[in-house]
Amino acid sequence: MITKNILIVMVWVLNGNIQTSTYEVDECPPQHVLEEYYDSLKDDNKIVEWSAWCTQVPWDPSIRI
Numbered sequence: 001m002i003t004k005n006i007l008i009v010m011v012w013v014l015n016g017n018i019q020t021s022t023y024e025v026d027e028c029p030p031q032h033v034l035e036e037y038y039d040s041l042k043d044d045n046k047i048v049e050w051s052a053w054c055t056q057v058p059w060d061p062s063i064r065i
Contacts (some may be wrong), residue, residue, distance in 0.1 A: 001058050001059075002060075003056040003057060003058055004024055004059045005024065005028050006022060006024060006056075006057050007022070007023045007024075007029070008023075008052065009021045009034075009050065009052045010051045011041075011047050011049075013047055015047070022035070023024070025054065028054035038050040038052070054062045
């Protein structure tokens, strides 16, 4: 079994909706990079709030759903 890095980002946008995105990344980005990017969007009133989480998950390509 292998592992993959998964980044999950949730953004509360101005119309009240929450958008979620999931990315496979080579490595988890440093928290300060995420903070700089998303806090700048928040400071510019482009989003209301955000949260991000990155972790390694076990991955078995032989398992199909």
